[in-house]
Structure formats: structure tokens, C-alpha cells
Amino acid sequence: MNKIRVSITERVEAAKDVVRLKLRKADGENLPVFTPGSHIDVFLPNGLLRQYSLLNDCRELGAYEIAVSKAAASRGGSSCVHADLKEGGFIDISEPRNNFSLRIEHRKFQFVAGGIGITPILSMIRYCESQGWDWSLLYLARSRAHAAFQDELRAIGGTRVRWHFDDEAGKLFDFTDPSFAVQPGVPIYCCGPTPVMLAVEQYSNSQPNSPAYFEWFAPPAVARSNEVVDTVFRVKLHRSDKLLVVPESKSILDVLQENGYDLPCSCREGMCRTCETIVLDGVPDHRDYVLSNAEKESGRTMMVCVSRAHSDTLVLDI
Structure with missing residues (x-):
């Protein structure tokens, strides 16, 4: 795996327990081209390797931007980012890879983001704007304080962004509510915690003309059949x-x-x-x-x- 040495040229708090980092190539050259939905591997100083989505405009080649939410049950990745990655420091990253690419045969998109799952979605939204494509976003967060990039999304999207804050609503978002309706043929792109992803998957299954694409944080809990036996x-x-x-x-x-x-x-x-x-x-x-x-x-x-x-x-x- 080729490593790229980058400097951390900017570090800001994007929301409660969310840090946003801007990365530039240490030699000042442009970084490799990426596409909306891409992620990079980050080689952390504690020896761990973690993947983080690129959130900035893919036409911007001089910098990558990532945002990392500090997990309550961190296994050492997000806690290291928050504690050890400082402005002016250096880290190694990989070239971008994309497991969550936009299908460009579509010209209208429904995005669903849960918490820090907004990061790949934000890059996709920027690209849709550059292409003049239609889009809408449902952004779910525990509270307003935990929702990153609110000002940017309001400036870009206006009424195309629907917000849901669990603490204000008193409950999780209900995808069976008639107020959430995706037009037939419009694909859904979703990134967020597993409960959000599973709910969107269930919604998509009930709407066969609205295919859904996912960027999972963690593998969904799927019960394996008793008939499936691992063999030598x-x-x-x-x-x-x-x-x-x-x-x-x-x-x-x-x-x-x-x-x-x-x-x-x-x-x-x-x-x-x-x-x-x-x-x-x-x-x-x-x-x-x-x-x-x-x-x-x-x-x-x-x-x-x-x-x-x-x-x-x-x-x-x-």
C-alpha cells in the first residue's frame, strides 16, 4: 500500500465531539484525484489503521478533509485522532478508494445521513451541485449540538435539507411516516449507524423502484442460518x-x-x-x-x- 505523507494544516471542532481536519501533501504537490464517496486509510500514531470519508469537493486537489466523531466506546481510533492529531503535525494516509460511488446514470438523489455519516454525503452533495443535479437530504442526529456542517448544509441546500434531532422529537425518526416519501426511480444513498442503515434498507425493500446504496460503519447484525457450517x-x-x-x-x-x-x-x-x-x-x-x-x-x-x-x-x- 502506497503511503502519502500529509500535514495537518487545519483542525476545527465541527460539532460536539467531532473534529474536522484539513490535510495537505507534505511536499506541497496536489493530492491524488478522488470521487464523491471516497475514503482514505489513516495510519494513526498509535499503530492503528482507520478509514475516514473525504468530505470536501472532489475538484479540490490541494487538500483532503475528514471529520472524526469521538466514539464513546472507541477501540483506539477516534480517541487517538482527537487526542494526538494536532494542527501542524504529520501523518501518513493512503490513496483514496471508493466503495460508495454515485451512479451517474441518475440525475436525482435522496441522501440519508446519520450523525458523522454526513461526511461522504457532503462530498456527494457538493458534486451534485457542481453538475446541476437535483437532490434532497434527511439528516438525523442525536441533537443539534452533535450535527456537523449545519451552516454549510443550510447555505447549500436550504429547504432541500430535512433535519431530525432525536432529543427534540423525543424519538428516533420513523421511516414508515408518510412524510418521508421517495419518488419512484430515485436512488437512496445512506451512511450512518447500523439502526439507521437497517431502517433505510427496510424502506427500500418496500419500495422496489427506489434502490438503496450504503456505506456501513460496522457490519450489520445478520443472523446466520443454522445450515451454514464453516468447513475446511x-x-x-x-x-x-x-x-x-x-x-x-x-x-x-x-x-x-x-x-x-x-x-x-x-x-x-x-x-x-x-x-x-x-x-x-x-x-x-x-x-x-x-x-x-x-x-x-x-x-x-x-x-x-x-x-x-x-x-x-x-x-x-x-
Whole structure:
């Protein structure tokens, strides 16, 4: 993974427990081009690797902007950002990747953002504005104090932005309420906490003409069928001609690391695409949340942190 050295040229509080960082290339050159919905890997000083969405206008090549909400149950990522990343400091990041891209065949969009899930949505809104495309946003937050970028969204969107604050409404937003209606054919793009995502998914399933696309914070809790049993399979490494056995209790990534293969990885939940590996032969059992249905059907790549095999053997380009 190529690393890019960047300086933190600006740090501001965007909302309660939300810090906004502006990053510029340390040598002063432009950063790689990105598309709306993209994210970067951030190599934190405590050794952790975390993914954060880019929120600024994708036409701005001199800087990237991210915003990080301090999680109450932080596993070391957001707490490190808030405590250790200071204006004037330096960090390493990756080139942008996009698992949440706008389908440009549409010209009208319904966005739904929950809390810090506004970050990729904001970049999408900026792009829609530059293209003259129609859009609307439902922005959900615990309170006004926790809702970032309010002034910017009001300036850009005006009445196209609908706000819902749990503390003022006295309840979570109800997606079955008739006041929330998406026109047939208009896609929904959603990013936020799992309950919001699941509610939007359920709404979309009831409206087959309004497809929904998601950027998950964490894998949804999906009950696995009792009939699904993890089995032993083999992995052949094409470059080294080595054959490894993957037991029921371990992932491909676990076995590779135990045998000295240092693959890049981060989430270990099939959420970030960091460990994506080319499949040369065999049939993967995809269990990730980032590959499209078409990508899964092609069987050309897989996330070795969670996915397994339908065939006895997988041949990987390692």
C-alpha cells in the first residue's frame, strides 16, 4: 500500500465531539484525484489503521478533509485522532478508494445521513451541485449540538435539507411516516449507524423502484442460518506455489499471517476493502459488505479477512 505523507494544516471542532481536519501533501504537490464517496486509510500514531470519508469537493486537489466523531466506546481510533492529531503535525494516509460511488446514470438523489455519516454525503452533495443535479437530504442526529456542517448544509441546500434531532422529537425518526416519501426511480444513498442503515434498507425493500446504496460503519447484525457450517478448505498461493489449509475456526487472513505473509488489513470485518485479494481459480464464499453483486458474481477478488470458499481449493495471487 502506497503511503502519502500529509500535514495537518487545519483542525476545527465541527460539532460536539467531532473534529474536522484539513490535510495537505507534505511536499506541497496536489493530492491524488478522488470521487464523491471516497475514503482514505489513516495510519494513526498509535499503530492503528482507520478509514475516514473525504468530505470536501472532489475538484479540490490541494487538500483532503475528514471529520472524526469521538466514539464513546472507541477501540483506539477516534480517541487517538482527537487526542494526538494536532494542527501542524504529520501523518501518513493512503490513496483514496471508493466503495460508495454515485451512479451517474441518475440525475436525482435522496441522501440519508446519520450523525458523522454526513461526511461522504457532503462530498456527494457538493458534486451534485457542481453538475446541476437535483437532490434532497434527511439528516438525523442525536441533537443539534452533535450535527456537523449545519451552516454549510443550510447555505447549500436550504429547504432541500430535512433535519431530525432525536432529543427534540423525543424519538428516533420513523421511516414508515408518510412524510418521508421517495419518488419512484430515485436512488437512496445512506451512511450512518447500523439502526439507521437497517431502517433505510427496510424502506427500500418496500419500495422496489427506489434502490438503496450504503456505506456501513460496522457490519450489520445478520443472523446466520443454522445450515451454514464453516468447513475446511485449501488455499494455493500462486506466486510462491505454497498450499495452506484453512480450518473452520480461522480466516484466510489468519492462516496467511501465521505463515509469514504480511497482507495489509484493517477492519477484519469485510468493511474496508484493505485486504482485497485477486482470485485466480476456485469459487469464493463472499461474506463482505463492500463488493457489489456483480463483483461477487465475477469471483475475481475477495476479502480474505472474512470470506471463505465454496470450492475445495482457492488459488490466490499471492
